[in-house]
Amino acid sequence: MFSYRKKWLRKIVILTAVVVITPHLISGCFSFRMSPKEIAEYYRDQYHQPVIKKIKFEGRNINFATIGSDSLPMVIFVHGAPGSWNAFRHFLKDADLYSKAQLVAVDRPGYGYSDLGMPETRVAEQSKLLSALFQYNKSGKPAILVGHSLGGPIAARMSINYPKEVGALILVSPSIDPGLEPEEWYRFPLALPFIRWILPASLDMTNREILHLRKELEQMLPLWEEIKAPTTVIQGSKDNLVDPDNAKFAQKMIINAPLKIQVETEADHFIPWNNPGLIKSAILSYLEEVENP
Numbered sequence: 001m002f003s004y005r006k007k008w009l010r011k012i013v014i015l016t017a018v019v020v021i022t023p024h025l026i027s028g029c030f031s032f033r034m035s036p037k038e039i040a041e042y043y044r045d046q047y048h049q050p051v052i053k054k055i056k057f058e059g060r061n062i063n064f065a066t067i068g069s070d071s072l073p074m075v076i077f078v079h080g081a082p083g084s085w086n087a088f089r090h091f092l093k094d095a096d097l098y099s100k101a102q103l104v105a106v107d108r109p110g111y112g113y114s115d116l117g118m119p120e121t122r123v124a125e126q127s128k129l130l131s132a133l134f135q136y137n138k139s140g141k142p143a144i145l146v147g148h149s150l151g152g153p154i155a156a157r158m159s160i161n162y163p164k165e166v167g168a169l170i171l172v173s174p175s176i177d178p179g180l181e182p183e184e185w186y187r188f189p190l191a192l193p194f195i196r197w198i199l200p201a202s203l204d205m206t207n208r209e210i211l212h213l214r215k216e217l218e219q220m221l222p223l224w225e226e227i228k229a230p231t232t233v234i235q236g237s238k239d240n241l242v243d244p245d246n247a248k249f250a251q252k253m254i255i256n257a258p259l260k261i262q263v264e265t266e267a268d269h270f271i272p273w274n275n276p277g278l279i280k281s282a283i284l285s286y287l288e289e290v291e292n293p
Contacts, residue, residue, distance in 0.1 A: 032202040033084040033112040039065075042089060050092045050103075054113065057132035060120070063113035064106040064133065065089075068098035073144065073167075073290050074137040075283055077105040078130065080149025080173075081209050082202035084112030087148070087272060097280065100287050101144070104133055108151070110205040117201040121212040123220065127157040134165045142167030142229070144286050146279060148272050149242060150175050150209060153217060160226045168286040169231040169257075172279060173242045173269050177249035178217035180242075181210075224253035230289070232260045232282045236267030236275075 034042065036052075043049040050067040065085050075097070077088040085105035092103050109129050110119035120126050137143055142165055147155025152174020159166040175181065199207070231254055235247040247261050262282075267275050 032082045033107070033116070034086045034089070039086075039089075043093065046093060048095070048098065050105075055132055058129055060109055060118075060129055061113070061115050062106065062109070062129060062132055064104055065092060066102060066104045066136070067092050068100075068102040070102050070136055070138040072100060072102045073139045073141045073287060074133075075101045075103050075144045075146065075287075076130070076133055076155075077103070078145065078147040078151035078155045079105075079108060079111070080151050080175075081108075081206040082111065083108075083148075083151075084202075086112075088146075090273075090276060091280070094280065097283060101283070102137070102139070104136065106130060106133060108154070110209075111202060117205065119205045119208050121209050121216070123153055123157050123216040124161070126154050127161050130154065130158060131162055131165070134162065137165075141290050144168045144170065144283060144290075146170045146172065146283065147174060148172040149269065150213065152176055153213075153220065156224070156227065157220065159229050159231075160220075160223050163226070163228055166229045167290060169227070169229050170234065170279060170282045170286070171231065171250065172234045172271050173236060173239055174233065174246055174250070175213065175242050176217060176220075176253075177243070177246050178214045178221070180245055180249070181214040181217065221253075225256050227254050227257050230258040230260075230286065232262060232286075234262045234264065234267075234271060234278050234282065236269060236271055237263060237265045238267060239269040241269040 048067060050065040052065050054061055054063045079087040084107045088105040091097060092105060097103055107114035109115060109126055145155040145158060145166055152171040153176050155169060155171065159169050233247050233250045235244050237244050247263055251261055271278060
């Protein structure tokens with residue numbers, strides 16, 4: 001009994017140290033959202049620059065960046081956790097993409113400037129809130145959704161709930177198999193009020209989402225067969241954050257749509273930054289199909 005208590009006391013001490021130190025490391029090393037000044041500086045040399053917009057939907061603020069004519073097919077980027085729309089900021093610099101599509105990168109509810117610190121842990125409700133973006137699609141053609149990590153199941157749920165609005169899915173390192181979600185002992189202590197108060201908002205949002213993710217994915221299990229949109233899954237074999245076998249789960253569950261599984265042996269979890277060409281190629285391929293069905 002003493003050994004058991006000592007083990008948990010050690011864990012609590014380590015967790016407390018991490019909680020106290022992490023905010024300082026986070027603030028000193030990187031940020032999960034960009035200020036207007038940082039956005040202006042990042043796109044300073046670009047002739048065409050994204051526009052930042054915010055809409056009110058179902059009582060929530062949805063912040064997003066967009067570039068490209070609304071008469072072009074829409075591509076929506078859905079980030080993981082933690083994150084914000086600027087996880088895809090380099091794609092909004094790519095003239096090969098925004099000359100062919102209206103690119104939309106969104107802050108998911110609770111992140112960035114979409115009510116930071118106010119999470120929506122229900123995947124179905126997040127997909128409903130993000131469906132507000134479809135009103136900006138004036139092309140008459142269904143949108144292409146790109147979901148990375150935890151953004152993957154949300155993009156998939158949008159395809160399930162709004163099949164007429166979604167023409168293709170690109171799931172990048174997606175967390176979609178409930179059986180592969182790791183059981184991390186520190187998640188529950190991090191959700192305690194006095195620890196949450198210390199955490200940066202983005203990390204608090206991430207922890208609260210992940211605490212509910214397994215249950216949310218279990219609820220989606222009967223729904224995967226409803227996906228009809230052509231789907232590409234891009235997964236890195238060296239992914240240490242999302243089990244690469246999530247790609248096998250997609251192959252088993254997406255049975256009523258054309259499916260391409262793309263496993264990259266040298267890629268890790270950070271494909272949007274380290275291997276953006278993989279995502280770009282998939283987008284351009286689906287855009288060509290939209291234009292020439």
